[in-house]
Structure formats: C-alpha cells, structure tokens
Amino acid sequence: MATAQQEIAAAMPKTLVAQDTRGVNAYIKSGAPYVWVTAAAISVAFIITLALLVLTATRGLPHFWPADLVQGRYQQPERDAESLLVEIRSAEEITTARLRDAGLAVTDDKPLHQRLLVKQANRDVNGVDFRYLLSDWLVERSEPADAVVLERTEWGNFHGFLAGIDEDGKPVDSGADLWALFQQRVDRANELRSKLRAIEKGRIGSINYAIERVRLDQRRLQLDGRTPENDPAAYAELDQRRKEQEAAYQGLRGELDLIKAELARDTVRVRTVDGSEVTLPLAKILDAYRPNAMNLLQKTGYFFHRLWKFVSEEPREANTEGGIFPAIFGTVLMVLLMSVVVMPFGVLAALYLREYARQGVVTQSIRIAVNNLAGVPSIVYGMFGLGFFVYFVGGNIDRALYSESLPAPTFGTPGILWSSLTLALLTLPVVIVATEEGLARIPRSLREASLALGATKAETLWRVVLPMASPAMMTGLILAIARAAGEVAPLMLVGVVKLAPSLPLDGDFPYLHLERKFMHLGFHIYDVGFQSPNVEAARPLVYATAFLLVLVILALNLTAISIRNRLRERYKALEG
Template structure:
C-alpha cells in the first residue's frame, strides 16, 4: 500500500474503512489460516500418536519400591504425566518429596497372563536406577499380547537347540524357528481358508441344490445319486486336506522357547504362537527403521487380532473402499437422473419447488434415521422378499434378509443422494441457454443435446457432488451399525468362490473399527494408539478417494472450458 493510499484511508476515517469491506477480508483470511493450522495440527497429532506406536522402543529394567514391597519391572515407557501431590496423597500414595507435582510413567510390561495388568503407572520417585540390558527380548504373540523377558533356551520336542550356555547360537536358532513356524502357519491358513473354504462353499451349494429340488418336487433317485456322487468327491478332497493339516499342525507343536520374566519365573511357551521377536536394546537405528516399516506394513495388510487391539486393519480398509465404490456406482446415476428431470424436463411450478425443498431438507436428516430406514425397508422388506423369491432353499437362514454389503451401500447412497442432486442441478443451471439453442439449431434433438452437449459440460459439477458424497459416506458409522458392518468379519466380501463378489456378506469398516477399538475394547491403553492410527488412515483414504475424483473433475473442466466461453 502506497503512502497516499494510507493517508487517504486515514482521511476517510475508521467508519468508512469498516464499510469498505477490508476488515472482513482480514477476518476471512484469519479464519482460513486458523482452520489450516488446526487441520495440520490434528493430522500431526494422529501421525505422532498413531504411527509412533509401531516404533520399537527400548525396554527398561527397573526396580520399584512402594509400601515396603520391591518389584522388578521390564517394559516400555509409553507415556509420562505430572500429577498434583494432593491428588496422590488423597489416593493413598506415600510421598517423600516436597514438590507440588510428581511425574509418573506408564509402563507396558506385557505378560498379560502372568501379571495383573499389562500396563502399569509408576511414580518416578518410586523407581530405582533404570537399565536397558541388551539381552531383553520382546516377543509379539498371536494371543496374550507382548511378552517381555530374557530368552533362556529353545527346544524342539525333547532336543534343546540352544541355551544360554551357547548364547551366540541362541537367538539365531530362535529366529529360525519363528521363520519356519510362520511359513507353516501360512500354509495352514491357505488350506483352511482357500481350499477347505472352497469345499465348504461347494458343499453348501449342493445342500441348497438338494433343497431346491425337494421344494420343486424333482428330487428323484437319479438326482439324489448325482448329489451323493458330488458330495462323496468333496468328502474325499476334504480328507486329503485334513491329513495335510494334521501333519502341518504336528510339525510345529514340538517347538518351544523358555523365557525368564521380570519377577524371575521361568515360563516355556510354544513358538507356533509367536508373530515376531526382537531385542530392541541391541538394535541400531537402521534395524529399528526396518522393523518399524515391517510392523507398519503388517498394520496395513494383516487382519486384526486380540479383540482388534493387535494386528492390522486390512479387512476394514477393503470393506470401506468396496462400500464407497458401490455407493458411488449407485448414487451417481440416480442423482444425475433426478437433477436432469428437475432442471430440464419438470414444469417449474409449485410441485417442483416443493420437491427441491424436500431434497434440501433430506440433506439435513440425521444419518441414524437413514440407518433405521435401511434396516426396515432394504433389509427386512426388500431382502425378505428377495429371499422368498430367489433363495427359498436357504430359508429359514436369510440370504439378503439380513444386513450386508449391498444394503449398506444402498443406505449410504440414499443418504448422499441429495448432495449429488443439488450439485448436478447447479451445474446444469450454469450452462448458457445459447449453447442449448445452438445445438438445437444445428438439427440435434433435445435428447441428443442433453446427452452430447449439456451433460458433458455439467460433468465437473457431477464430480463435485460425488466428491462430497464420498467424503460424507466414507466417515459414516451410525447407519452402518444397523445395515451391515460388524466388529470382525470372518472373510472378505470378495473371494474366489462364485459369485466372487458377495453382496449379502457383512463387512468391516474403518469408521466402525475406530468406534469399536476406542469405546468397546477391554484394554483401553493398548487400543488408544490404534485409534489414532486408524483415524489417520481413514482421513488419508478419504483424501485419496477425493483426490482421484478431483483430478477427474479438473480434467473434465479443462476439456469443456472452451465451450463455456
């Protein structure tokens, strides 16, 4: 701003400057800046609290003394806080220091089946000197969470492979056993889920085929013989796989390891339950980075375990993506057709205005209302009728008359339909009348003008509506709890069994996973980091879906910009 401009503004006075609108510009800029800072701060908090959980922390060995009792602890310090002295005294703690605030550390000591709790708060003044012995091992397990201790021996059946007398061979022998059992577990999982799962699926289809023939009165001796032959063949295939499974299970049952816990007791545990083991105090920075990436990949690609407080969230990622894609496929054509009718064909009178008001009001209806409607209409009414017509052989077990992927997608499509209608109608409104008239003057029909000129030019607005729909649908939880989402799905809704995409199957969702881990978990301290990590993952997933739609919208906008001008 030049000097004359400053003097001119001063001569105008503060009232004139207020009326010029310049204060609102500064207020808007400040509001936008504050929003950006808040969003970046939230993402940073989620990243630090969530993805920082996967970093292999050093394991501390410390002796604690409280009320005359001494205890040795092994564990990771996962949090630290200051507590007022008055609050501690009221809780019955004996304090010796004069300070108004006392620090306390949250230690993850693991060993859940041997100790009262795998997390414990300890006052700093009750702890002795801290040590970080390099021999301490962290063993991540399929059950009971982490185990902290010092490895003593590794054996297979009655043969000791290595012990503390040959410490240079002890840890490599343990890692070798873990790698071997992990490979066997993968084979077992493949046989149980893929091959035996396929046999069970074909068995169920044979049962339904027999029931269908029975209902139609066509279950004669020849049909029964054919079904029995097919069933016998499947039984023979299952017997072969069952023998393989028994051999695989037997091959890993004899491997075990012995660990000395913090309180001195020796425990012997099976290697078959070990996910991984590492010695964080003996690892350098690069080894920790490699382990961090491994654990992060496990979180993104594996299934949850331990009541969703361990393992990964891949089924929830897959369920969220497939549901959003189905919802988009459903809502886009219906929203566009409704907007085209209201804008291009409907008589612009009282009834049309009422419909527009109703559409705008539907956008403000609470999402749980849509969930109740989806449960009552889609699941019980439509799904029940479909079961009566097409799946009578499966009754009384419902096929589509129960919450599932299709009904969840339809419910969210109905929830986001007003957003797509409004955005598309606004896009149609912005297209100049002269373009329509020019197309008609060149001999095109009204339908050809709409299909080849108007809709392509309005496609950026359609994509805008779809972006808003995806952003809202991907984060919804309340309606999904009624129409298809579950805490833990036994399998993905897409597999190798016909019809490959199972619309009737229940699925997992990142939003519901956050709710379940954060509010329904029996182990709050173990679940808290996963809440942050899953929330950040959901934000990133929505951003990627929106970025894809924004890129397509910008491409369409550039393509038809010359026509608008």
C-alpha cells in the same frame, strides 16, 4: 486575502474526508475485504485440519515404534522390592495429595511427582498389560541389550530374556548365537502359519462353500417336489459333487495335520526379569525383536514393518492387536458400491428437475424437500434402511429367490449391499444439488446451437450438456464420498460388524457377495475406543485407525478430484 486562504484551509479537511469516504466505499464495493475474510477463514480451517492430522498421527504412530525396554527395581515404602522389565509409554506430573488419596505411601514433601504409564506385558503371568509407576520408586534402571519382546497370537506381548530353544522337547544346541537361531525358527513358524492359513481360509473355505451350495441345491429340489424316486439323476449329481468335495477335504486334512505337527515341534524357553522360566510354543509367536540392541536405522525399518502389518493383517485380541485390513477393504468397497448407485440416480433426478420439469411451485417444493433431506440425521436413514431394504426388500428377495435357505436369511439380514444403498440415499441430495448447479451454468446458446444442427433434446443432453456438467457431478461425488466414508451410526443397523469372518469379495462364485456383513474403519474406531477390555492398549490404535481413515478418505477424494480436473480442462474451451 487572509480570509480567502482561511476559507480554503477550512474546506480542505472536509474534502479529504469525503475523498477518504468514497475510497473506503469503493474498496468495500470491490469485494476485496470479503476475499481477505474468506482467505482467512480457509486458512484457519486448513490449520485446524492439519493440527487434527498431526494430533492423531503423533498419538497413534508411536505405537509402532520399537521403544526401549527398561529394567529396574520398583521399591515402594514398606513393601518388598519388585523387579520389572517395562516399556515406558508416557509420563505426567501428579500432585502429592492425589497420590496419597490413591493410597500410596508418599513420605516426601515435594508438591509434584512424576507418574509413568508403563507396559509390562506378560499378561498371562502378571494379569495386566499396563500399570502406573511412580518414577522416584523405579530405581537401578538399565537397558539390557539382550531383552526381547515377543509378539504373540494371544495374551499380548511378552518381555523377557531368551534361555533356550527346544525341538520335540529336547534342547537345541544354538552355538554362540541363540538369537540368530531363534529368528530362523520364528521365520519358519511364520511360513508354516501362512501355509496353514491359506489352506484353512482359502481352499477349505472354498470346499465348505461348495458343500453348502450342494445342500441348498438339494433343498431346492425338495421344495420343487423332486424326490430321489422321481428324479434320481439330479440327486446322483449332487451326491457326486458332495463326494468330490469331501474327498478334497480329506486330502487337505492330511496336509493340515502335517503342517500342525511341524508347527508344534519347536518351543522357546524365556526367562522373566524375576528369574522364573516360561516355555512358549513357537506356533503362538508372531514376531520378536530386541529394541535395546537396535540402532536408529534398524528401529526405523522395524517401524515401517509393524506399520505394514497393521495395514495388511486381520485384527486379534478383541481388535486390540493385529491389523485392520478387513476394515480398510470394507470401507473402500462400500464407498465404491455407494458411488455406483448414487451417481446415476442423482444425475437423473437433477436432469429432470433442471431440463424436463415445468418450473413452478411443485418443482420448488421438490428442491426444498431435497435440501431438507441433506439435514436429516443419519441414524434416521439407518432405521429406514433396516426397515425397508433389509426387512422388506431383502425378505421378499429371500422368499422369491432363496427359499431353500429359509428360515436362515440371505438378503433379509444386514449386509454390505444394504449399507451401500442406505448411504446412497443419505448422500443423494448432495449429488442432486451439485449436478443441478452444474447444469444451470451451461450456456443456453450451446443447447440452442445443438438443436439448430438437428440434434434431439436427448442427444443434446447426452453429448453436450452432461459432458460439460461432469465436473460439477464429480464435485457432488466428492462431497458424497467425504460424508459416506465417515458415517457409522446407520451402518451399525444395516451391515457393519465387529469382526467379519470373511471378506465380501473372494474367489468363490459369484465372487462379490453383496449379502455378507463387513467391517468399517469408523465402526472399528468406535469399537476399539469404547468397547475394548484393554483400554490402554486400545488408545493408540484408536488414533492410528482414525489417521488411516482420514488418509483413505483423502485418497478417494484425490482420485475423484483428479478426474474432475481432467474433465474441467477438456471442456474449458467450450465453456469459454
């Protein structure tokens, strides 16, 4: 009896081990561990992406917050005291040994000191915008409520105190509230500046464009052998068009002179922190605010005001001031043009490979080549676009259609059309692969049912297969947009520039000017970050522009995803 019980007890652990082993194997075969590993990887990727967005936002968006101005006396050992009115941008701990190596006469024995990065502005007076200060040496600090920040069209910001307003060189009696009168004059100057810009960039720009068209039409007549002697009517028409445009220009010149005279009427006297007085024309002042006199609600409102100006205005001061609207516009327009080009070609290529091509070694070789194209460095596509699209195709278009403009190129130079085509080639493999995978998931029974009802193969593809594969096609477009919107290297060769004089889309016929160069958010980040002469002023703009680029890509992708989801819901019943 005891022996039987011992045998049973000895066999039980082996049975439990075997059961545990079978349970683990069944758990692994069920795929649940891989689901958890995949979920963990996605979570890590999401957290990293979110952390990147938070980093760019926290480094870039504070640039638009109206920070307080600190007035103080900077007392360095063995030097005269210096009066300052600065905006403290950041603080860091630095060792005493490093400060002494930099030539600062630090006499105390503290191992660490706090160093401040401050914006002192007044670059036309001080020579630099930013400087480093030792916190211990900035004494007698205060935050005067009447300290004012002036945003100017050139030389950056100005920090000081209002002293008076002059009109035609004579002081204006402001009464009790000089600040309110000054704000009224600034608003007036901004209105006049808007009118001036509307005339110069809009109406005069259209006149110059029309005059250039007259010149090119006359050049075309000469190339065709038509002279004023054998075709006086054509030349008379061109002369009449030129006179009309010149008369319109002279009328606008009178308006411009009046606006400029009104704009130059007012000046403001500003006292710096050291007591000197500077006279500034209001025509050069874009905005003004007193950060120390603002409460939290007012600062929040002004933050969004500056953020809107950053999004809606053009850049200034080597792209370190102003806004980035042309870069946003160019990025979105280029992506839209690229999408219009890449989708038809990608879908047609996938249709041929999946539905018409004989499956064999050649077809497999083509698929391998398409997959390998997705790994080619983007700069190679840029070189191809420059050589083929710009020099070959564009040069031949100029010789065939725009000979009157030669030797100045029209399409034989980098532009937004060639940039869009180059990026279409770059993203074409992604669209082909995604579309082909979608076509492969369509049940064969649906094709056979359509053919059995009398539809041709082309009708079956157009009315049954392609609509059901449209979610996969949109997935390819989403991936293409995500890659194309952030590319910079190829665009530097085929159309993007530091500052574009005009947008590719305007009110002049043919309205969409595909030959024009354009600005791009990715290249703007590179230019501001690595080519700017004012590094400290450019650094927050790099983060802000990068954050905005991510938002633009996210908006484009969300639009495509919403379309894809609607298509997926529409054809879900057929798929089931």
